Amino acid sequence: MSRTQYEKVIPSLRDALLAAQKRLHDEKPFALAVVVTGLPAAGRSEIVNEFLEWLDPKHIQVRALQKLRRSSRAWPAMWRYWNALPARGEIAFFFMGWYEDLMRPALRRSKGTRQDLARAVQRIRQFESMLPRDGVRILKLHLTVDEAVQKDRIRKLREDKLTRWRVTHEERWLARHYDQVQAAAQSCMEATNQPGVEWCVVDGTDPQSRSFAAGKLLLDALEEGFSGQLPKFAKRKAMSVSGQVLSGSHPGERLDDDAYDEELERLRGRFALLTRRSRFRQHGAVLAFEGMDAAGKGGAIRRLTSALDARQYSVVPISAPTPEERSYPYLWRFWRRVPQQGEIAIFDRSWYGRVLVERVRGFASPPDWQRAYDEINEFEQQLVEHGLIVHKFWLQVSKDEQLQRFQERDHDTLKRYKVDPEDWKNRRHYDDYQIAAREMIRRTSVAAAAPWTVVEADDKKYARLKVLRTVCEAIERALD
Template sequence: MAAPRISKADFERSLPALRDELLDLQLKLHTSKACAVAVIIAGTPAAGRSETVNELISWLDPKHIGVHALGDPTKEDRRFPALWRYWQKLPARGRITFFFAGWYGEYVGGEIKDKSSKRHDKRSVERILQLEQMLVRDRVRVVKIYLHTDHETQQRRLKELRANKLTSWRVTKEDRWQAKHFDQVNRVVRACLKATDHEIAPWHRVDGTDEEYRLLTVGKILRDEIRAGLQPRQPRRLSWPREKPTKAAALSVVQPARLVDDDEYDQQLETLQGRLARLVRKSRFRKQGLVLAFEGMDAAGKGGAIRRITHALDARQYQVVPVSAPTPEELLYPYLWRFWRHVPPLGSIAIFDRSWYGRVLVERVRDLTPEADWRRAYAEIVEFERQLTEHGLFVAKFWLSVSKGEQLRRFKARDEDPLKRFKVDREDWANRRYYDAYQAAAAEMVRRTDTESARWTIVPADDKKHARLAVLRAVCDTLER
C-alpha cells in the first residue's frame, strides 16, 4: 500500500490555520486548567519523532510545555519502582508534556530484545493500562502516537543522518540494530500496540514517510485531544451496590484489659527498638526498603508511635511525610502523584503520618470527593502498593483505634495544656461528629485493601504504651517476614 501523501499546496493552505488553532487551544488550556495533556510519541528509527515534536513546539508557547526523553533507566532510577520516574514528570493541569516513548520504552525495548518474541510481559501491560486509566480519570489526556515508515525510507534517512557531522550522533547503535531487524521489530511492535490499545487511551498510528502529511496528521490529533479536554466534564450518575452491614464488616478491636506499667514499657521499648535497629542495618536491607502508613482517628497516637520508630533509626535512613489537605499545586495533579513523589529508594524508609487512604476516609466521609472517585480509589491503591512490594519495598499499614470516650478525654486534656493546645483545632472537633462514619469507612477500607503483601494491623490505642509497642512489634515482624 502506498504511503499517504499531501500536496505542497494543500499543506501550505492547511498549516497556518492548524498552527493558530493549536496555539489558541493551548492558551485556553493553560487558563482554564481543565486538564493536562501527556503525549507519548513513539516510533521506528528515522520515522520523524524529533522533527515532529520540534515543529509542534515552535507553534506553541514553550513556557507551558515539557519534553522528556528518559531513555534506559539509570542505576539511581532502578532504586525506585519502574513507573516512579514517569510520575515525577507528569504534567500539571494546564500543561502539555511530550514523552519520547514514555512508559512504553522499557516494555517495547524488552520485548524486542527477547529473541523468542513469543511471550509478552502481562504484568507490564497490566501496569501500563492501569496507569493510563487512572490518569484519564484524573483529567490527564493520554495521547499515544506511533510513527512508522517503510524499510527503504528508514534506511535512506539513517544513511543521510550518519553522513552529516551535525546529525550523525542521533543514530544510535540501537537504531542500527532495529533497522537491520526491521521485520522482527515490526512484529513485536504490532503485538505491543495491540496489547495496550484501549478505548480510554487508543494508539494513533501515523505513516511518517511523507513529512508534511505526518506533521499535519499529528497536529490534528493533538488539536482534537486538547479540544476534547476543554469540554465540560459530564457528571457521572453511577449506581453502586450497597453492602448490608454485617458483623464481619466491622473492625474488631479489643482494647487491652490492663494498662502497660512503666517498667514493663521501658524494657519492651528498648528491646523492640534494638531489634528494629539491627534489622534495618543488615546488608540485605540495602536491596529492599520500607513504607509505613499510619491512619486513625484524631488523637489516636500516630505521632507518638512514629517517634518511637524513628528513635531506633539513623536520621539519614528515613523521612517522615506528614499528610494533610492537598495544596493548590497538588490538586493540579492526579491524586497519587503527591505520594509517588515520596516513595523511598531501596535501602530507605518512608513513614507516612496519614496517607493515600485519605481518599477513602476523610474525603469520603466529609463528601470532599465524588463517590465515583473514592470508589475507584480502592483498586488504584491496591495497584500502587503492589508496585511498591514488587520492587522490594515492604509495606505495613496501621489503623490506630481509639474509643470515642478516650478520644474526648485526650481532646480535653490537650485543651487544658498550653503546650499541647495547638494539637486540637476546630477541624478535629468537627471530625469527631463523624466518628461512627469514620469507623464504617475504615472497616471497608481494611476489608478491600488488606492484601498478603501489604497487610493492615489494627492497633487498640486507648493505652498509648500498648499501642506503641504493638506498632514496633509489627514493623519488626514485617521486616523479618
C-alpha cells in the same frame, strides 16, 4: 501532500493550536501528556520540534527519560513517569514514555520475560485509565515508515557528518530487525488500546502529511479535553461490609512503667539492628499510619524513629492537598515521596485519605473514592514488586477515649494546638469513619503484600509496642 497544500493548511492549524494552548493555560481544566513512539527515522524528533515551533514553549515540557533508566533503578518502575507528569494547564511530550519498559521485554521474546511483559501491560493499562479521570488527558502517537524508506533515511543521515550523530547504535540495531520491531510494536499497541486512550498511527513517509496529521490529532485531543467528555468506565459497587466493630481496647493487662520501658528498649534495639542488615539495603520500607484523631499516630511514629539513624528515614505528614498538589492526580504527591531501596518512609496519614476523610466528608465524589481501592492496591503492589516492605496501621481509639483525650489537650496549654475545629467536626462523623475504615481494610489488606494491622490504641503503651513489634516481624519475614 504538496508543498503548496501544506503552506495553505498549516497556518490555520497552527493558529488553532495556539488558541487551544492559551485556553488550556488560562482555564487549566486538564493537562495533556503526549506519548510519541515509532520506528527509527520515522520522524519522532521532527514532530516534537515542529510542535515546539508552533506552540508557546513556556508551557510545554519535553521528557526523554531513557537516560534516567539507570539512575532511577532504586525506585519502582513507574516512579520516574509519575514525577514527570504535567500539571493542569500544561502539555508534556514523552519520547517513548512508559512504553520503553514494555518494548524491551517484548523484543526479547524469551519465556522468562512473559510474566514481566504481562505485568508491564497491566501497569500501563491501569495508569492510563486512571490519569484521564484525574485530569491528565493522554494522546499516543506511533510513527511508522516502511523498511525501504527507513533504510534510505538512515543511510543519508550516516553519510552526512553533520547528522551522523543522530543515528545511535540502538537505532541501527532496531533498523536491522525491522520485522521484529514492527511485530513487537503492534503487539504492545494492541495490548494497551482501551477506550479514550487508543493509539493513533501516523504514516511518516511524507514529512508534510505527517506534520499535518500529527497536528490535527493534537488539536482534536485538546478540543476533546475541553468538552469534558470521558470514556464510560465501568462503575464499581461498594463491597458489603461486615458489622464487625473495631475495638480500641486490648484483652491483656496494662503494663507498668518499668515493664513498658524495658520492652520498648528491647524492640527499638531489634528494629535498629534489622534496618542495618546488609539485605535491608535491597528492600526499604513504606509504613502508613491511619486512625481516628487523637489515636496516638504521632507517638507511635516517634517510638519508631528514635531507633533509627536520621539519614535513613523520612516522616511524611499528610494534610489537605496544596493548590499545586491539586493540579496533579491524587497519587502524585505520594509517588514523589516513595523511598529508594534501603530507606524508610513513614506516612503520618496517607493515600487512604481518598477513601476516608474525602469519602466521609464528601470531598471526593462516590465514583472517585470507589475506584480508588483498585488504584491504591496497584500502587502498593508496585512498591512491593520493587522490594519495598509495605505495612499499614489503623490505630483504633474508642469514642469515649477520644473525647477524654480531646478534653485533656484542651486543658493543657502545651497540647492545645493538637486539637482544632476540624478534629471536632471529624468527631461528629465518628461512626461514618468506622464504616469507611472497615471497608478500606477489607478491600486493601493483602496479607502477602501490603497488610493492615489494627492497633487497639486506647492504651498508648500497648499500641506503641504493638506497632514496633509488627514492624520488626514484617522486616524479618522480608529479609529471611
